Amino acid sequence: MSDRAPQPVERRLPTEESRQLVALVRDIVSKEIAPRAAEEEEAGVFPREVFTLLSESGLLGLPYGSDHGGGDQPYEVYLQVLEELAAARLTVGLGVSVHSLACHALAGYGTDEQRAAHLPAMLSGGLLGAYCLSEPASGSDAASLRTKAVRDGDDWVITGTKAWITHGGVADFYTVLARTGVEGARGITAFLVPGDAEGLNAALPEKKMGMKGSPTAQLHFDGVRVGDDRRIGEEGQGFAIALSALDSGRLGIAACAIGVAQAALDEAVRYATDRRQFGRPIADFQGLRFMLADMATQIEAGRALYLEAARLRDAGESFSRQAAMAKLFCTDAAMRVTTDAVQVLGGYGYTLDFPAERLMREAKVLQIVEGTNQIQRMVIARHLAGPETR
Structure with missing residues (x-):
């Protein structure tokens, strides 16, 4: 080496x-x-x-x-x-x-x-949580969710299906967004549901191209009963709570994306400095040197972007636009960097013997979770130009 x-x-x-x-x-x-x-x-x-x-x-x-x-x-x-x-x-x-x-x-x-x-x-205390917003028919359009929570005395009865839930079936608790009132964003409320609640069942995990060790599953709520003491916030406040959580969550995805990209760059540099062709390391060839330089630059730019957004959050300032920018840029960068890492390794990059192919498959999901990158562009544009006209 x-x-x-x-x-x-x-x-x-x-x-x-x-x-x-x-x-x-x-x-x-x-x-x-x-x-x-x-x-x-x-x-x-x-x-x-x-x-x-x-x-x-x-x-x-x-x-x-x-x-x-x-x-x-x-x-x-x-x-x-x-x-x-x-x-x-x-x-x-x-x-x-x-x-x-x-x-x-x-x-x-x-x-x-x-x-x-x-x-x-x-x-x-050793517990592991999951977040239940998406549904089979409401992903990006989260305000149209159909899972309902109906008041029954001092309890709420939750019925419906949540989809694409990370830790679905293995979590100890779920933060669940359900409809308690009118259609749209104003009729949604948040609840804290125990993982072992009666009537809560997980489907078989999805078969994914990457992150195979992380269970992603639908959750079926068949009359799940929780007390009003597990309602979080006011009735109808759930969508605002969800958006607030997603701003912070998007920064988490951005940081994960840069981690994946950094791992891919490290692997590419290790390989390029060790692999010899035509009597010298392939890292000596300008084509590869420029690829590595571009990969490193994208990573540093992404890291600076997510850290600046985090500092705004820590200072109590608005950071929603910067969070969307960080999620968009960092995950797109991770996809480019991991793809280039496979290219640097050549045929070896396409095999399971090296981590580059796994990192590339994992990077793809980061462009989708916590709001697709198309949604991030919409969020950024709304901050710049206001809501879309109808």
Whole structure:
């Protein structure tokens, strides 16, 4: 192996505590995640024990307050942790992002009593969450969801089907958006549903081209009953809660995308500096050198974009437009970088013996989840030019 192999990304972290945190993550990655990632992904193994370890290590609640078991870390730091995890195995990095998304509604809109009752277990008690917004007939048009919650005394009875749920069937709790009133965005309410609730059943996981270790499944709610104490926020506030969560979730996807892209670049550099043709490393040839330079530039630009959006969030400023930009740019960059990495490896890049093909397959889903990149362009344009005229 060439001594010019890439070094770990040098991170600009605000405190000594955050630097130690990233060092801890890299240690866990090198010992517990990376060595088994390729084999377990190919076999479709869900790494539940890894999420348990991350919870025990305080890494499942990083951006939330320590008063309920969180890590009190700024989003700027949390996203860099996600990048490290996703670079090793996207199933883990994206899984942590989804878990954080599932905690957002309760942490931001729950009552003091609700937070005290549920957040400690969600953030540091070994539980794993999922987020239930999409349905078979309402993906990008989330405001048209059909799952209903009907009031019955002090309870709500939820009936319907949710689709494309990461951790569907394995999560311990679900943040569920259901219709409680009029059609459209104003009639939606958020609920916290236990994973073992009676009447809640998961379909068989989808057969996907990538992220085979992460179960994605439909969830069927057949008269699932939850108390009003599990309603999050006011009746009809659910869609606003969902949009707020998605702004933060999109930054998580952006960070995961840069992690995948960085892993692909590292693999391409390792291969190009080690592989020899015509008596010298192929990294000496200008065509490949320029490819590697372009890949690195896209990664650095994407990282700067998601970190700037995170700093706006940490400062309490509006960041919705920047979150959409980060998600759009970073995931498109990940697709380009991973495709180029396969090209750098040539025929080897197309085989299972090297991680480039897996990274390319995984990058594709990041252009779709948390709002497709076409939706991101709509969000950005609305910030620039206002809503579309009818």
